[in-house]
Amino acid sequence: MPRVKGGFRTNRKHKKILKLAKGYRGTRSKLIKRAHEAVLRAGEHSFEGRRKRPGDMRQLWISRINSALRKHEIMYSRFIAGLKKSNIELNRKMLSEIAINDPKSFDEIVDKVKKSL
Numbered sequence: 286m287p288r289v290k291g292g293f294r295t296n297r298k299h300k301k302i303l304k305l306a307k308g309y310r311g312t313r314s315k316l317i318k319r320a321h322e323a324v325l326r327a328g329e330h331s332f333e334g335r336r337k338r339p340g341d342m343r344q345l346w347i348s349r350i351n352s353a354l355r356k357h358e359i360m361y362s363r364f365i366a367g368l369k370k371s372n373i374e375l376n377r378k379m380l381s382e383i384a385i386n387d388p389k390s391f392d393e394i395v396d397k398v399k400k401s402l
Contacts, residue, residue: 346381353384357395367398 306320313323
């Protein structure tokens with residue numbers, strides 16, 4: 286039986302992995318085995334990061350709102366409770382954007398919330 290060489294497929298797979306590992310340090314971007322390990326691990330980390338991102342963003346919005354509330358001398362938890370009481374349906378993302386970009390509107394929202402408390 287003649288010898289079968291799988292060169293084309295293997296080369297294609299190797300090139301794909303090396304392309305994904307481009308920019309990695311040392312042998313992780315040059316040797317197939319090391320590059321494959323690095324690419325697999327990078328994929329795991331990126332998957333985990335995509336799952337963590339929403340929580341990280343929410344944490345950022347909350348800290349922005351909290352820092353904007355400090356000058357009004359109101360706690361974040363009481364502010365959120367007041368929002369619910371006064372039927373203001375703004376999510377944390379929009380509240381943080383308002384607090385950064387339009388402080389006057391945020392001051393008005395805080396005043397309405399304080400009245401409802």
